[in-house]
Amino acid sequence: MSAVEPRLVSTRLLRSELMLIYGRRRNWAGLAVLAAMPIIVAISVKISPPGGSSDGPDFFSSITSNGLFVALAALTVELPLFLPLAVASIAGDSIAGEANLGTLRYLLAVPVHRTRLVVVKYIAICLFAFSVTLLVAGVGVLMGLTLFGGGDLTLLSGTQIPMSEGALRLLLVCGYLGICLCGMGAIGLFVSSLTEQPIGATIAIMILTVASFILDTIPQLDWLHPYLLTHSWLAFGDLLRDPIAWDGVREGVMRATAYAVVFGTAAWARFSSKDVTS
């Protein structure tokens, strides 16, 4: 009969998973919306530059001085809704989508070990999370440099740094926001293991995320703030100071990791004992 021993490590399932995510037209549309924001930001600012002291996000006023700020402004405006929504739609779909189609039973009968499936799904969600922050930043940099040019850039703390280091800081921001979204993706994976309705899972994840943002703005609930998923998402601004203020970022990475561990484990525990009747 066929080979008795399986290959210990195979990336085929992960690659297949990524092909499903990036090959799906629905997701192209979502990515197009994400990519459209930096374009809109850049063009708007080009047409009508903001005045000296605007009420808008910090980065808008700096855009005319350096194109890199288009990327940062776009990330800032997409952080409360678009970026989480993109990750929530992928995470919500991860297990519930397969259950909804019925393909889950065939994957498990292949067999794919349940633990392996959960791990591969989560890796795919995380890679997607990093890819969307990089997409927004990439399009932003492209638009910004085209319309406003590059050169040395002035940090939030007032220090000037060369363009190359500015690009490095931007990559750090993307990495940090990616990690934050991975923490959220773990919640998505868990919710997705509870249901056969991918849209329902996505909505649930968004409700949790938006609720976390809202609770984070209520001062009377400050005792709750350290436990909120989104509490340190905006700390990415600290990466643009000189020297970098690592405290908030470190805390954010630890918070995301804690969410990933807790909800990743919950997803695994739930899924590995679940009756697959879809």
Added chain:
Amino acid sequence: MSVGLEDNAIAVRSTGLTKRFGRQYAVNKIDLAVPRGSVYGFLGPNGSGKTTTIRMLLGLVRPTAGTHSLLGHAMPAGAGRVLPRVGALVEGPAFHPYLSGRRNLFRLDAADRWADPATAAARVDGALDRVGLLAAANKRYRAYSLGMRQRLAIAATLLNPRELLILDEPTNGLDPQGTREVRTLITHLAADGATVLLSSHLLSEVEQICTHVGVMHQGSLVAQAALPELRATHAARATVTTDQPQDAAKVLGDLGATDVVVSTDTVQATMGAVPPEKTVAALVHAGVPVKGFAQSADLEDLFVSLTGEGFDVSG
């Protein structure tokens, strides 16, 4: 793990396998024994517990009680070792609608750590070819008809050589031509040495190709035997074609036949344990001109008597 001699002869075995959903027993203490090399017809009306049983066999659903083994390996512990050698079709086809048939098979093959990626393209096309789907391989699954979807699901079970095929209603949605092709395919697979567990709610569909039959009714396995055994033990119905039906009816009556039905040129009767050769001899001896004689174990009757005739699904 030690594999007993007996276990090697049995491809699927269950002991007291039970699944309860809430207060309802979907499957109640069934003891399956599917011999290696057999084509086992797993029969029962809709809702009788066939699919739940198959889900338990494959480890998709956790039994409430009982144990089972596939190809001599205890499940679900042995799933990793044994499932690569098992091809399964469970409760109809299910694929990604926006991928083509070929891409869908690649997806399943990619998930299989036992499959050799180097031969994937050849195996995928081979499987598509075996079910006559090669021409539509690049069409999106969304555009497939029900019959094509069913064929794709069967193709998925053929991506690798299998020792055991568990096929849940494989001819569902197929046209008569497709049904015949699937039957031929199953016969070929069995001839190559695979054991086939074939579920159906239609006896007539599986009767021709099965060597063994198990009948489910309301979650219980109410009959399980080799097909010839079942035929022999069950009342056979004879049809005599003759010019003198009245005389024939009398002879059959003397032999102990029941339910004798006389028409213009035929007589039908249930012959009990009387072998056909004795019936024919008695007819000829009595001077009845026998133009034709046919006798079949009426399994349909047996099936109906075991599972009830009503149209209602099992509750």
